[in-house]
Every structure is written in C-alpha cells, then in structure tokens.
Amino acid sequence: MALTQQQKQEIFSQYQIHETDTGSSDVQVAMLTERIQRLSTHLQANKKDYSSRRGLLKLIGQRKRLLAYINKHNREHYQALIRRLGIRG
Secondary structure: OOOOHHHHHHHHHHHOOOOOOOOOHHHHHHHHHHHHHHHHHHHHHOOOOHHHHHHHHHHHHHHHHHHHHHHHHOHHHHHHHHHHHOOOO
C-alpha cells in the first residue's frame, strides 16, 4: 500500500519546481493525493477498516491545509495545481 521509491520519483519529476525539489507544497500535495487515492480504493474493499479510515481523514485534512496555503499565496498557481491533479470537482 505504500508508495515505492520509483513511484515517488515519478511524482517528484512531475511536480517539482527545480531539479532537487522534494519538499515544496506542490510536491507534498501530489504525494498526499496519491496516498489518498490508494487508501480510498483500499477502503472500498475493506469497509470496516476504521483505523485506515481515520488515517485517510488525517491525510485529507493535511492536504486541505496545504492547498489553503497555496491558495492564499498564489491563486492562479492553486487553480492550475488542482486542475492538474484532478481534485475539487
């Protein structure tokens, strides 16, 4: 269920701002989105896994806070990022 190193590298290469970027808010949101999607599919198959559901809700809250930060500092960048990730309707 965890992301492999190769999958992380693919996400880094798609969303990083500069070559050595592994921790910008864009990369963090992309990593959280991938984890949320994986956990959501897990919970569809395992409906009574309440511990994982709690973890999913924590990840969603963390992503929400990061997106609010990006939105506060650069509205156009926020719109482009959510469109690129396919989140928020």
